[in-house]
Amino acid sequence: MPSAKIPGALLNLYETEGQPWQWSTWQATTGLTAAPWSGAPGSLPSEWTQDDAAKVKAFVANYLAIPSSNWKRRAAYLKTSGKRGMKRKEALDDASVNSETDSDEEDSDAVGRKKWSLTKALRVALLQLASQDEIEAIRSEIISIVHGEPVEIQELNFNRAEVGHWREGVEEYANLTLDEVWDRLGLRDKVIPGFATLQDPDGTFDAWTKQGQAVLKGSKATLLTPRWHQLVGLLKLLDNLFLGKPMLLMDEVGIGKTMQAVGLCAMYDYARQYYVEHECFPGQWAKVKYPHTEDGNLPDRPMIISVPTSLVSQWTEEIHRYIAKGSMDLLPHAGTYSHRGDWWASVYAKSKHPPSRQIILTTHSAIASDCDAVFRINDLRARKGRRHGDVQYKATMGDDARKKTLYGHKYGVFIVDEAHVMRCMAHWMPVRDR
DSSP states (O other): OOOOOHHHHHHHHHHHHOOSTTOHHHHHHHOOSSOTTSOOTTOSOTTOOHHHHHHHHHHHHHHHHSOTTOHHHHHHHHHHHHHHHHHHHHHHHHHHHHHHHOOSHHHHHHHHHHGGGOOHHHHHHHHTSOOHHHHHHHHHHHHHHHTSOOOOOOOOOOOOOOTTOOOOSOGGGTTOOHHHHHHHHTOTTSOOTTBOSEEOTTOOSOTTSHHHHHHHHSTTOEEOOOOHHHHHHHHHHHHHHHHTOOOOOOOOTTSOHHHHHHHHHHHHHHHHHHHHHHSSOSGGGTTOOOTTSSSSSOOOOOEEEEEOGGGHHHHHHHHHHHBOBTTBEEEEOOSOHHHHOSHHHHTGGGOOSOGGGEEEEEEHHHHHHHHHHHEEESOHHHHHTTOOOOEEEOTTOOHHHHTTSGGGSOOSEEEESSGGGGGSGGGTGGGGGO
């Protein structure tokens, strides 16, 4: 006969001896002097209601009604009842999420019709979208920084090394002190706008959850401060951003590339707002104009980060770690085009932040799926070999349908993790003009 599971062992012990709730050690540990469903004084756990106790009492009665000799039936009862309970809890959680994310009857009807297409990750992301108060708070914070003391304008030298000579790429900043790097960024308060300033040293909880926020408000939290090489990397990323040029960030594993990438997203929005107020960019880019817009400012567009499917959860946790809750919205985008539904209406439209404070976290496979839905390669041999060819829009894909894909929109920053996947150009070349 196999060993009984813990719930079954406790119930069997209660059936024969009324234990372990009479043991002094058990009472000291649980704070209960009788079985929690018994109704005796001091038996009801603090988190239970009388209704909870009644349901558990009925469950125990049904279990004990099964002859103790029929241990297989008892084990099956515990197993099936546990599964039904979990399913009911998940259904209630889903209903709670859907009700909290619906702002009015019209939204409620729309989500109700589409809730089958919203995964748990999407529902959680919708609950974590910034409120209007949080949006106003971060706007006020950034405006106060924007109106701060202007930084001395630096003359920039964008001369490039000869082709074929590999360098670190940041030699011009090698002799800067940490304070000087902050000044070059135009951040004399030594804080990246929208970035978290505290972190959970153990990383036990996601920083955007209630438990994570509680840790950050407690004495256990430690300072979250970018290191010199990360700020220099961010400085170089911004150099290339304002020149409208791409960049490969090739630091080794564990050096902090994710922080630099997320920092670029935060600085993009800050630089936009600074330009609106001062008609120039902050820090050393005061004389620089963005080459791809008429007014010289960065366009108000969302950020997009593409990662392997296996790294979505890791990137989510890291973005939540670096971006202060409410400063930006993180919008997960995954799955295939045919099964995703109208993601832009059901998820993206829920964000109240302006586009430059929205980060779309997608996957390489999701982009590939959208690409297959929107484009075709005219050369049959290239198409069969999954090679790049003469890419054109499919005649059957109209503008409305195209807007339901990533290719129907434009973005401020496009970040690709594990960039070697771009060697398969068939899916990536159409992204270059987005």
